[in-house]
Amino acid sequence: DLVEKSNFTLPKYLRVNTLLTTTTKVMETLNKDGFTRVDCSVNEIVEKQFSSDPDIPNLLVFHFSTDFHDHGLYKLGHLIFQDKSSCMPAFVLNPSPNSHVIDACAAPGNKTSHLSAIMNNTGKLFAIDRSSERIEVMKKQLKKASVKNCEVINSDFLILKPTDEKFKQVEYILVDPSCTGSGIISRQLEHTEEKDSKCSKRLESLSKFQLKVLNHALSFPNVKRVVYSTCSIHEEENELIVKLAVEQNSNFDLKKVLPKWHNRGLISDSFNAEKCVRCDPNVDFTNGFFVALFEKKMHEKLNTK
Ligand code: SAM
Numbered sequence: 001d002l003v004e005k006s007n008f009t010l011p012k013y014l015r016v017n018t019l020l021t022t023t024t025k026v027m028e029t030l031n032k033d034g035f036t037r038v039d040c041s042v043n044e045i046v047e048k049q050f051s052s053d054p055d056i057p058n059l060l061v062f063h064f065s066t067d068f069h070d071h072g073l074y075k076l077g078h079l080i081f082q083d084k085s086s087c088m089p090a091f092v093l094n095p096s097p098n099s100h101v102i103d104a105c106a107a108p109g110n111k112t113s114h115l116s117a118i119m120n121n122t123g124k125l126f127a128i129d130r131s132s133e134r135i136e137v138m139k140k141q142l143k144k145a146s147v148k149n150c151e152v153i154n155s156d157f158l159i160l161k162p163t164d165e166k167f168k169q170v171e172y173i174l175v176d177p178s179c180t181g182s183g184i185i186s187r188q189l190e191h192t193e194e195k196d197s198k199c200s201k202r203l204e205s206l207s208k209f210q211l212k213v214l215n216h217a218l219s220f221p222n223v224k225r226v227v228y229s230t231c232s233i234h235e236e237e238n239e240l241i242v243k244l245a246v247e248q249n250s251n252f253d254l255k256k257v258l259p260k261w262h263n264r265g266l267i268s269d270s271f272n273a274e275k276c277v278r279c280d281p282n283v284d285f286t287n288g289f290f291v292a293l294f295e296k297k298m299h300e301k302l303n304t305k
Contacts, residue, residue: 008185008281009064009185010064010083010185010281010285010286010287011042011043011045011061011062011063011064011285012061012062012063012064012066012068012081013053013059013060013061013062013081013082013083013084013087013286014059014060014062014068014074014079014080014081014082015056015058015059015060015079015080015081015082015087015114016058016059016060016078016079017077017078017079017080017113017117017145017146018058018117018120019113019116019117019120019121019145019146019147020076020077020078020145020146021078023052023057023058023060026060026073026078026079029072029073030050030060030073033071034048035048035049035050036048036049036050037049037050037051037052038050038051039051039052042061042285043285045061045062045063046063047063047065047066048063049062049063050062050066053084055084055258055260055261056084056087056088056091057091058117059082059084059087060079061084068081077144077145077146080110080113080145082110082114083286083287083289084279084284084285084286085183085231085279085284085286085287085288085289086110086111086231086287086289087114088229088257088258088277088279088289088291089111089174089176089227089229089291090111090114090115090118090174090227091114091118092227092257092258092291092293093115093118093172093173093174093225093226093227093293094118094225095115095118095119095123095171095172095225096119096123096171097119097120097122097123098119098122098123099119099123099124099169099171099172100123100124100125100126100167100169100170100171100172101115101119101123101124101125101126101170101171101172101173101174102125102126102128102157102167102170102172102173102174102217102220103115103125103126103127103128103173103174103176104128104157104173104174104175104176104177104213104216104217105128105129105130105157105175105176105177105178105213106127106128106129106138106152106174106176107127107129107131107134107135107137107138108134108137108138108141109127109137109138109141109142109147110141111174111176112125112127112138112142112147112150113141113142113145113147115174116142116145116147116148116149116150117145119149121146121147121148121149122149123149124149124151124169125147125149125150125151126150126151126153126166126167126170127142127150127151127152127153128153128155128157128160129152129153129154129155130154130155130156130157131154132154135152135154138152139152157213157216157217158212158213158216162216162219162220162221163221167220168221168222169222170220170222170223171222171223171224171225172223172224172225172226173217173220173223173225173226173227174226174227174229175213175214175217175226175227175228175229176228176229176230177206177209177210177213177214177230178206178209179206179210179230179231179232179237180199180202180203180206180232180234180237181231181232182231182232182233182234182288183230183231183232183233183279183281183287183288183289183290184231184287184288185281185287185288203234203236203237204236206237207236207237207240207241210228210230210237210241211241211244211245214226214228214241214245215245215248215249218245218249218252218294223296224295224296225293225294225295225296226252226293226294226295227291227292227293227294228241228242228245228291228292228293228294229289229290229291229292230289230290231287231288231289232288232290233278233280233288233290235266235268237290238265238266238273238276238278238290238292239265239266239268239271239273239276239290240271242254242265242271242273242276242292243270243271243273245294246271249294251296251297252294252295252296252297253294253295253296253297254275254276254292254293254294255275255293255294255295256274256275256293257275257276257277257291257292257293258277258291261277263277263278263279263280263283263284264276264277264278265277265278265290265292266278273292275292275293276290276291276292276293277289277290277291277292278290
């Protein structure tokens with residue numbers, strides 16, 4: 001198992017911030033700096049090479065040892081460090097230009113700036129987070145990325161009223177709530193038995209919270225698409241939450257995420273989560289991750305008009 005090896009490292013993923021530049025321009029700069037574009041499997045990329053990710057637009061993949069912190073492209077906000085798995089939720093939500101969108105658990109705002117880029121800085125993006133410290137980090141990141149269509153709200157998402165006039169036009173919601181983070185490679189390497197025993201209580205309370213947040217998102221009157229994601233590998237935070245949300249929200253369908261992606265949600269006796277996507281460090285060279293997509297049923301969409 002690759003994750004068991006202490007030297008296991010993921011490739012470096014950098015997302016081109018299309019609010020400030022284009023992938024073509026970034027590639028030109030990289031070429032001038034001695035990088036060569038290659039078309040091979042991510043685990044074959046060596047130093048000073050990069051490839052274009054086949055699944056996520058505007059995502060570049062580098063050798064794990066590549067350090068971009070001093071590079072102009074990073075300093076200017078043209079390139080953003082973002083693991084491939086973490087680029088999936090905004091790409092899957094795919095809000096239309098000029099639409100209204102909520103990022104319910106937004107800080108530090110990686111997915112928020114990705115959403116803004118997909119919306120091309122149009123419409124309205126509400127970035128909500130409960131933590132004032134993380135909100136401050138997010139504000140800096142959004143400024144650096146030149147995000148201009150976003151209102152940052154320091155609040156518990158659960159106390160925001162879905163019927164509030166402010167959110168009347170919200171059609172898309174991204175739910176990326178706090179989780180155990182059990183999919184994050186660096187944390188997997190730190191695992192000890194003592195920690196594991198404390199984990200079950202935490203897992204239980206996180207699952208309850210995650211379902212609440214997802215249900216709350218599904219209750220916004222005009223919402224048509226909701227993406228739920230975690231960087232956890234536990235069924236309790238992923239497939240189980242989706243199963244309960246499907247049972248509790250008959251006005252929504254679960255939709256197939258990234259149809260070409262081979263690594264799917266788990267199938268158990270009580271629920272088939274094949275429509276969802278999982279990422280596994282050992283096969284996908286990303287952090288462990290989970291993504292589900294809910295879409296309001298057609299007749300329900302019409303009723304709200
Ligand atoms: N989406 C972020 C990104 O891609 O940069 C990462 C989000 S992180 C997994 C979860 C966030 O949820 C944390 O910043 C945490 O402060 C926030 N959070 C936890 N409970 C919340 C609540 N009830 N309402 C709003 N935000 C909450």
